[in-house]
Amino acid sequence: MAVQNKRKNDPQGLKRRILESAVQAFAESGMQGARLEQIAELADTTKRMVVYHFGNKESLYIAVLEDVYQHIREHEVALNLAVLSPEEAMAKLVEASFDYHATHPDYMRVICSENLLRGRYIRQSARIRSVNQSALELLDDILQRGRDAGCFRDDVATVDVHRLISSICFHHVSNRYTFNTLFGDNAQDRELVAQNRHLAVTATLRYVSQ
Amino acid sequence: MAVQNKRKNDPQGLKRRILESAVQAFAESGMQGARLEQIAELADTTKRMVVYHFGNKESLYIAVLEDVYQHIREHEVALNLAVLSPEEAMAKLVEASFDYHATHPDYMRVICSENLLRGRYIRQSARIRSVNQSALELLDDILQRGRDAGCFRDDVATVDVHRLISSICFHHVSNRYTFNTLFGDNAQDRELVAQNRHLAVTATLRYVSQ
Amino acid sequence: MAVQNKRKNDPQGLKRRILESAVQAFAESGMQGARLEQIAELADTTKRMVVYHFGNKESLYIAVLEDVYQHIREHEVALNLAVLSPEEAMAKLVEASFDYHATHPDYMRVICSENLLRGRYIRQSARIRSVNQSALELLDDILQRGRDAGCFRDDVATVDVHRLISSICFHHVSNRYTFNTLFGDNAQDRELVAQNRHLAVTATLRYVSQ
Amino acid sequence: MAVQNKRKNDPQGLKRRILESAVQAFAESGMQGARLEQIAELADTTKRMVVYHFGNKESLYIAVLEDVYQHIREHEVALNLAVLSPEEAMAKLVEASFDYHATHPDYMRVICSENLLRGRYIRQSARIRSVNQSALELLDDILQRGRDAGCFRDDVATVDVHRLISSICFHHVSNRYTFNTLFGDNAQDRELVAQNRHLAVTATLRYVSQ
DNA sequence: AATGAATGAGCGTTCATTCAT
DNA sequence: AATGAATGAACGCTCATTCAT
Numbered sequence: 001m002a003v004q005n006k007r008k009n010d011p012q013g014l015k016r017r018i019l020e021s022a023v024q025a026f027a028e029s030g031m032q033g034a035r036l037e038q039i040a041e042l043a044d045t046t047k048r049m050v051v052y053h054f055g056n057k058e059s060l061y062i063a064v065l066e067d068v069y070q071h072i073r074e075h076e077v078a079l080n081l082a083v084l085s086p087e088e089a090m091a092k093l094v095e096a097s098f099d100y101h102a103t104h105p106d107y108m109r110v111i112c113s114e115n116l117l118r119g120r121y122i123r124q125s126a127r128i129r130s131v132n133q134s135a136l137e138l139l140d141d142i143l144q145r146g147r148d149a150g151c152f153r154d155d156v157a158t159v160d161v162h163r164l165i166s167s168i169c170f171h172h173v174s175n176r177y178t179f180n181t182l183f184g185d186n187a188q189d190r191e192l193v194a195q196n197r198h199l200a201v202t203a204t205l206r207y208v209s210q
Numbered sequence: 211m212a213v214q215n216k217r218k219n220d221p222q223g224l225k226r227r228i229l230e231s232a233v234q235a236f237a238e239s240g241m242q243g244a245r246l247e248q249i250a251e252l253a254d255t256t257k258r259m260v261v262y263h264f265g266n267k268e269s270l271y272i273a274v275l276e277d278v279y280q281h282i283r284e285h286e287v288a289l290n291l292a293v294l295s296p297e298e299a300m301a302k303l304v305e306a307s308f309d310y311h312a313t314h315p316d317y318m319r320v321i322c323s324e325n326l327l328r329g330r331y332i333r334q335s336a337r338i339r340s341v342n343q344s345a346l347e348l349l350d351d352i353l354q355r356g357r358d359a360g361c362f363r364d365d366v367a368t369v370d371v372h373r374l375i376s377s378i379c380f381h382h383v384s385n386r387y388t389f390n391t392l393f394g395d396n397a398q399d400r401e402l403v404a405q406n407r408h409l410a411v412t413a414t415l416r417y418v419s420q
Numbered sequence: 421m422a423v424q425n426k427r428k429n430d431p432q433g434l435k436r437r438i439l440e441s442a443v444q445a446f447a448e449s450g451m452q453g454a455r456l457e458q459i460a461e462l463a464d465t466t467k468r469m470v471v472y473h474f475g476n477k478e479s480l481y482i483a484v485l486e487d488v489y490q491h492i493r494e495h496e497v498a499l500n501l502a503v504l505s506p507e508e509a510m511a512k513l514v515e516a517s518f519d520y521h522a523t524h525p526d527y528m529r530v531i532c533s534e535n536l537l538r539g540r541y542i543r544q545s546a547r548i549r550s551v552n553q554s555a556l557e558l559l560d561d562i563l564q565r566g567r568d569a570g571c572f573r574d575d576v577a578t579v580d581v582h583r584l585i586s587s588i589c590f591h592h593v594s595n596r597y598t599f600n601t602l603f604g605d606n607a608q609d610r611e612l613v614a615q616n617r618h619l620a621v622t623a624t625l626r627y628v629s630q
Numbered sequence: 631m632a633v634q635n636k637r638k639n640d641p642q643g644l645k646r647r648i649l650e651s652a653v654q655a656f657a658e659s660g661m662q663g664a665r666l667e668q669i670a671e672l673a674d675t676t677k678r679m680v681v682y683h684f685g686n687k688e689s690l691y692i693a694v695l696e697d698v699y700q701h702i703r704e705h706e707v708a709l710n711l712a713v714l715s716p717e718e719a720m721a722k723l724v725e726a727s728f729d730y731h732a733t734h735p736d737y738m739r740v741i742c743s744e745n746l747l748r749g750r751y752i753r754q755s756a757r758i759r760s761v762n763q764s765a766l767e768l769l770d771d772i773l774q775r776g777r778d779a780g781c782f783r784d785d786v787a788t789v790d791v792h793r794l795i796s797s798i799c800f801h802h803v804s805n806r807y808t809f810n811t812l813f814g815d816n817a818q819d820r821e822l823v824a825q826n827r828h829l830a831v832t833a834t835l836r837y838v839s840q
Numbered sequence: 841a842a843t844g845a846a847t848g849a850g851c852g853t854t855c856a857t858t859c860a861t
Numbered sequence: 862a863a864t865g866a867a868t869g870a871a872c873g874c875t876c877a878t879t880c881a882t
Contacts (some may be wrong), residue, residue, distance in 0.1 A: 207417070
């Protein structure tokens with residue numbers, strides 16, 4: 001009985017399983033391409049229950065988008081960079097960002113898809129915007145400390161640094177297939193990752209340093 | 211009669227129209243999301259004729275991919291950078307690349323889609339690889355001249371510089387919707403473009419310069 | 421607390437609200453087309469409670485049918501026609517019938533739907549039949565008085581007169597959309613109603629009079 | 631081979647079969663209640679082909695509406711009433727109308743459904759309106775001849791006569807289930823029909839006669 | 841070279857009802 | 862008396878592709 005009902009009458013658990021399955025499915029196939037059937041299967045439930053708990057596919061997709069960004073930022077604020085010197089903090093932030101992008105390709109794929117939809121859904125969620133405010137605050141603190149210490153330029157905008165870091169980290173994940181097919185020299189994957197990680201840190205530091 | 215047959219008995223013209231319509235459609239909706247019906251409509255023909263001339267959707271998509279990369283590189287080699295100083299050449303290359311990305315969002319969208327498909331189709335076309343070889347050659351020449359002139363570092367890899375430039379230029383186009391929704395300060399679009407263009411040039415030069 | 425529970429713990433009030441909402445919904449969409457969800461919403465409750473109080477959709481529909489016919493006949497017997505002369509009584513009956521049809525389109529729509537179902541549900545309710553007996557009795561009395569007074573024919577059957585009146589009154593409401601679309605001359609609605617009302621009275625009187 | 635392909639490559643025949651099946655289905659269940667699957671089955675084809683030939687359910691329904699009215703009017707104009715005396719022509723028109731209604735309950739059911747939809751679809755077809763113009767013209771001719779002959783009143787409007795006839799004929803078919811359940815005296819169906827037919831003729835003649 | 845007809849598989853969503861408290 | 866969770870069945874419609882000329 002307990003086994004039979006293992007997955008019954010636990011709506012919160014079910015919603016969580018559906019959400020996580022949906023992240024996978026939307027990452028793989030996008031908002032339109034993902035199939036409720038597949039999401040249901042991954043969550044060990046039925047299409048019917050997905051609709052029951054999330055209303056429709058679009059609402060589920062928005063919930064996924066919110067989940068993705070919340071995780072990204074939660075990880076970032078947990079880094080505790082304030083105890084490091086500006087250069088060390090900046091380097092660690094870039095490395096952590098790079099690693100997070102690299103280890104969470106599904107999140108990056110969801111963001112790619114959303115951009116292909118011209119941000120049609122992210123625009124609808126005020127919650128996503130508020131969740132992301134921490135990103136610039138955190139970076140701004142490091143830059144300010146660096147300027148005060150005389151090691152960082154005072155003519156770089158916070159948002160530009162964020163964009164630079166994002167560009168390199170995101171590109172490494174999102175464009176890897178075409179870029180490596182065209183320009184890859186068959187290097188081992190591990191080497192390639194290390195090289196790109198180094199590029200991210202170096203390019204950023206050279207951009208912000210005096 | 212002539213008017214009635216304006217679009218008949220011109221298979222090459224029809225194929226060209228289908229291909230251009232397909233670029234639009236695949237850019238908008240990706241390989242899976244694009245609809246033959248819509249491509250046919252854009253090309254002022256029928257679904258049946260699209261299949262007739264290109265066999266199936268996948269073959270058409272590969273033809274589109276080849277078309278996209280050929281255009282990108284053709285534009286690049288036409289820049290005639292050899293006559294400029296290394297710094298000027300590098301700056302102009304970045305600016306040109308940035309502008310080309312910005313003015314050809316459809317091409318970038320196709321590349322995004324292809325990466326979401328894990329490069330499944332680009333891998334199948336040897337022609338695309340050969341077409342892209344010019345990119346690194348061109349950049350390598352500038353870097354070498356810069357090193358000879360003593361203004362560029364000799365520890366930067368060509369492919370890394372290409373990746374850095376691509377990252378920033380691509381991100382500006384491909385991630386604009388999410389990035390600007392989350393971190394945009396409602397700046398005018400024109401200002402934003404100018405700022406990002408400047409970021410691309412500056413970050414690249416600081417990365418390669420002594 | 422009182423406000424919060426305003427609509428709670430009043431099962432009779434809730435049942436009444438559900439029934440009235442059901443009349444609307446079944447009138448709008450028929451037995452099959454009506455949605456429990458919509459009925460629940462109109463009654464400010466949940467689908468679950470509709471089922472709880474009425475068992476299932478069919479039982480609720482039968483309750484609605486009974487409600488409809490009871491109202492129709494209650495109104496008719498309240499006319500107090502016995503004090504009028506036969507002609508006046510007949511005219512007033514027709515006018516009252518016409519007006520009741522015109523002002524209660526929802527009831528007529530329910531009856532239409534039920535006929536489209538071939539009377540499948542009305543047949544199940546003995547109560548409806550007994551409730552309707554007053555209609556012919558009332559009309560029969562007028563006709564008898566008219567014959568006694570020498571002003572009405574003695575070769576018209578009561579049920580035929582009832583059918584004639586019903587036909588015209590019902591048609592005015594139930595067929596108005598197709599009939600007026602096809603044969604309407606864009607007359608003001610008020611004029612059209614007056615004209616049809618006059619037709620009902622005149623045709624009936626000419627049918628029954630010597 | 632011939633047998634196997636009996637029902638293939640005959641798009642006109644297929645469209646006709648689908649249309650006739652659709653009349654049945656829409657008559658039985660209305661626009662919303664009818665099922666494409668059932669229509670397809672009746673027409674010995676697939677749901678897919680119904681959509682292929684008619685676009686969607688609503689377009690098919692409109693085609694059915696047009697078919698229904700076209701048949702009704704075609705039958706009417708074929709009566710050749712001009713050769714009869716006004717009274718005979720009027721009587722024959724009413725009888726023919728009554729009989730047509732009685733023998734084509736499906737058409738009446740479709741019209742009922744359409745009125746329950748508030749004429750939403752009939753309004754969309756200009757063709758239906760033009761097809762129906764013959765009805766009033768035909769009746770107007772009889773009335774005019776009757777007035778000229780001195781046997782018909784000159785204060786009855788053509789549209790009112792049409793409405794009166796339609797009311798009785800339509801009611802006989804459309805309201806038979808509820809009316810006979812409530813007021814029927816278990817007469818044989820044949821007697822009942824004859825009685826109602828007589829009522830239609832008599833009530834009409836008494837309405838129009840001097 | 842070109843095309844109308846045909847098709848199987850599958851999708852997101854809806855709905856009345858039952859389960860389990 | 863009241864309710865959140867769950868569910869099977871079905872529906873209209875879409876799509877890339879093939880058939881047959």
